[in-house]
Amino acid sequence: MTQVSLVDSGRLSALLREALSWNDKISSIMVSAQNGSILAYAFRQHTPSVKAMRTRSTTVTTAYAVAQQDTLVFEAQRTGALTVISAIGDQILLAVTGPEPQDVDPYEKTVHEAVADGEADTAGEDSGAANPEVTRMRSELEAVDQELAEMLRSELAGMRWPEDI
Template sequence: MTQVSLVDSGRLSALLREALGWNDEISSITVSAQNGSILAYSFRHNTPSVKAMRTRSTTVATAYAIAGQDSLVFEAQRTGALTVISSVADQILLAVTGPEPQGVDPYEKTVHEADSTVDGDTTDEEDPKIARLRTELETVNQELASIIREELSEMKWPEDI
């Protein structure tokens, strides 16, 4: 039988809102299932439409699935925004995204325009600003992932309710 658990999305969203304050470079944090379902989110500025969030969540889940790594850096080609993605539980992903370049609204892109690359052998070291941002996003991702893993370990199972 498949296990079913209940996630307190309100508590998780509050945790994500709090984590936005850890670093001014973070523009958004999302927790989603590997199938692209959005479990919790927090955006520093305007919250995008549900459709835009679902598209983004599905893109992140697909990139993570293709990469086959425990953690990866995802860079949107059109916007240049970096996202650090990691698994926080079985089938649950955490995505911490940095700022979008000025004058670009990533939520106005269509699925076909939102081309992206998964970090592999890139030259981030050539740009100290990008390398610093990447390090900051990875640090926040690791710290938050640890906290979320602890929160998820305390989830209620249906028989506990």
């Protein structure tokens, strides 16, 4: 009989918690299925409510689906936190998020005001080009994302999925 391995969310979460120690600027790491299901997560501070995590997972998976890129970097409109998203397997995404900037009032502008003022991110533009701190944060997040993605891909490669049976 063929063996079927399922994602061990405990092991996956332990790997994510360990990865938080790689860089003190990482605020959270989440692995989600492209349907928005949360497979594993690790947060540096308090763990948000299930509703908040589901919202974050849905936002991440929707942004990735719309962008259709191998790696996506986006800035949250309300908080200003950067997130790097990459695929680590078929239908499985990794999201590495940095801290919210301390000097930004998250309610200063609405999304519509930012779009009207031409400040919203558009595909292909580097929103951090004018701000060296944002550029540095983006580089750090991308480095952690790349290293963790490679580790998680090798973990997932050894598993057998139901369609392999």
